[in-house]
Amino acid sequence: MGTIFHDVVHILLALGLPPLLLGVIAKTKALFAGRAGPPVLQPYYDLIKLFQKGSVFSTTTTWVFRAGPVVALVTVVIATLLIPLADATAPVSFTGDFVLLAYLLGLGRFFTASAALDTGSPFEGMGAAREVTFACLAEPAFFLGLLVLAKLSGSLQLADMLGSSLASHWTADGESLVLVLLSWFIILLAENSRIPFDDPNTHLELTMIHEVMVLDHSGPAYGMILYGAALKLFVFGALVVRLAFPMTGGSPWLDWPIFVGGMLVVAVVIGVVESIMARLPMPHVPVLLVAACLLSGFGIILLVR
């Protein structure tokens, strides 16, 4: 059981599992609404179908519009290499890797929003503006949470910061970790455009955030966007799972199933949140994000007081 085995499982899981999470969320929401809902594997079928379809491009667009989906997908794919999964190691791990993680997502955001503006559509401009605005408040909250983990672990590598040693800190400094967990879960919802920030199923362009940015994409490019969004959910979900459940059983046959189970639980929780909450009015979104910053901020203050 060398590291190569771990890395292979890591990459396969990171590339294969994400669409399932979307399926689980949809299924949970359907159950809450008393419907049968689409099959859990529906997102996979959607992706396969989209990759086979033709596309329509707006005449106003340039190469930036086509580069948007590519960069957005590639950045999250590389980001999955940095995230520690079940055995608390990652294929790529070095001092300060979390900065690269955050900035890779930033690069993806830059190109997704630019691609949206390339269409010259007022709706997509609106969505791009919202996306970059809300990210401005989510980013500090993420880094405040990282401060807590760096302080606790004494390390600047995600693999150690979210490693199994975190388990012992849950007993000593649990209050800080609870605050960070809450804060990061809010960021997960915001960054992945879930309710209460954004409704991925809404049908009114004016009220969307992420979906409206990709209105003009179609076919394989749109497939890349959907797949990238699923991977992004996986990245944030993995962070939350590692934070909430850092224990390792010692055997990979135990650790990997536990991790996958944790991811499915996160998906179910997102589904439950989406079922029991309404989305916030747009002006209230920044308030919730500032609250996420404050939660993490109090987390670090509790540690260093």
Add this chain to the structure above:
Amino acid sequence: MSESLVLLGIIIAASSGVPGLLLGRTSMSGQWVTTFLAVLGAGLGLGGVVWFWATGESQPVVLPWSIPGAEFSVAMDGLSAIFLVPVFLISLLGNIYGLGYWKQTEHPKNGRKLRLFYGTLTAGMALLVIARNSIPFLFGWEIMGLSTFFLIGTEDHKKEVREAAWIYLVVTHVATLSLFALFALLRVANGSFALAPLRENSLSPGMATAVLILALVGFGSKGGIMPLHVWLPSAHAVAPSHVSAIMSGVNIKMGIYGLVRITSFLPHPPREWGILLLGLGVASGVLGVLFAIGQHDLKRLLAYHSIENIGIIVMGLGLALIGRSSNRADWVVLGLGGALLHVWNHALFKALLFLSAGSVIHAVHTREIDHLGGLGKAMPRTSFCFLIGAVAICGLPPLNGFVSEFLIYLGLFRTLVDGEGTSFTGASFAAPALALIGALAVACFVKVYGAAFLGTARSEHARHAHESPSIMLGPMGVLVACCFLIGLAPLLIAPFLQQGIWAWAPDLKDSGPRLTMLAPLEWIAVMGLLLNITVLLGGVVLWMRLRRSVVDEGATWGCGYVAPTPRMQYTSSSFAQMLVGIFGWVLRPRTRQPKELPLFPGETDFHSEVPDRVLDDVLLPTFRFGAWLFSWFRVFQQGNIQIYLLYIFLALIALLFWR
């Protein structure tokens, strides 16, 4: 040898504009001669720097001078070398760019003046960077300040240009005044005008505080640290673009150089210095980018980003100072290494952005972002250069801005981790602030890039835009290449940064950790390459897929509306509106809109702007109050020379009795 080369470069650069004055007004010959000389001088200067790096030798040049206490003494060290590179590089590229952008045949009135002062500006900056005595330093400083004044005022027939130049002149004089006081204090402590490290305990705490405050006013106002930035936005906006490039890329770094040099003189700076600088850096960074988001003027927006980036550099310097007073070598290495690298990086990508903005102005003749749009089709190369500059300034991988911000992040996070010395958690709170700055910068540059280069043209001028000549695109291409080089091969430049760090803190040379040990630069290179390769790969995959499937063209989706017009696009102001609203309590935007509309509304308009609060709300009222306060002084001003002589006589008598 390296000093001689640099001095020769300085002399040639300083005189590069003189032959042009004698040659014809309406022919290009003078410009070619000047550009040749400027390139030669800058090349010699760069050669001197390379010589220093290659051999590590420094042979100070010391000449006696008739000014009491002063001597003409110049020398090279790691810090000077780092700051000389942008001085000569950007000057060289700017001069070549000028051949296409500010042709003598198109600007017969002010072309020769511009090039004369471009040369003296380069010479002044290079002189102050290698000076080892306060007096030549101040000479370089004043040459720089006055040259910049004339450069800002290139188009002095316009009122806004004269006003911007005038504000700059006031600020630069205040800066020079406080530098006089600063160097006088250092002379008291050191016994000479030599710029050399101070002896232990030669400064009392009170004097040390005075030194810091004078240095902050003198160097900080040149560097554009909030709230001393007032001259910067309008000056950068009205100057010709290659002048803005050297002002923003290099000129304001001279303020940083001064701060770095002065702080290197104290072996044990008080910890409060570092905390103060870190705080000022955070304030400049966040406020700079916030004000940038509210701007409509392309170059004014870029100018506010200079304030932001100066903030990031000052954060690194503050961290290094905290490390110095807490005996944490790792904070010094990461903080100062990040700051020095960001000096280079900002010089590269900001010059690139200003030159690209110049290319846009050359084609469209407006700086209003909301009058641009769709330029990516007519000016693909300029558009690409601007995009690279935008990604780099946001600190995104795989470009150079990421590397320097990465170093500063690492240093800030290391304040949490106990090492051999003490930990200092307070500094780590600057890390989320840096994250906020980064995210705001992304928002701002998506706005500019999207509104100016993407979508469709918003005005008649933008519709008829054309690509700039290759003499302008060449220098921009060089800067693009530099951005990629530092981003993908940071290990190449680490030795130069290390020499700069050792020049600042010589005691680290023997025992301290190295930059390459503290920061995984090789991983940045690997991940950067991986990112580039996978993006290319992904592009190829999409391209193949699109080639094999049905691809149609149609209008942009507008909820079924099939005749979209350019006016329906989201404007840059709308894009920024949400952020300006969230941070309205500090930005205080001014809007003008109709109060209430009648039953059948006629034509109406909406206007919003984010003016500079420090200038408009603090300084101008203060100056007006001062002018009112001192108006009573006019009683003494009779305009009669006998009365003035009487004043002198009375003052002398008073002094006699006072003794």
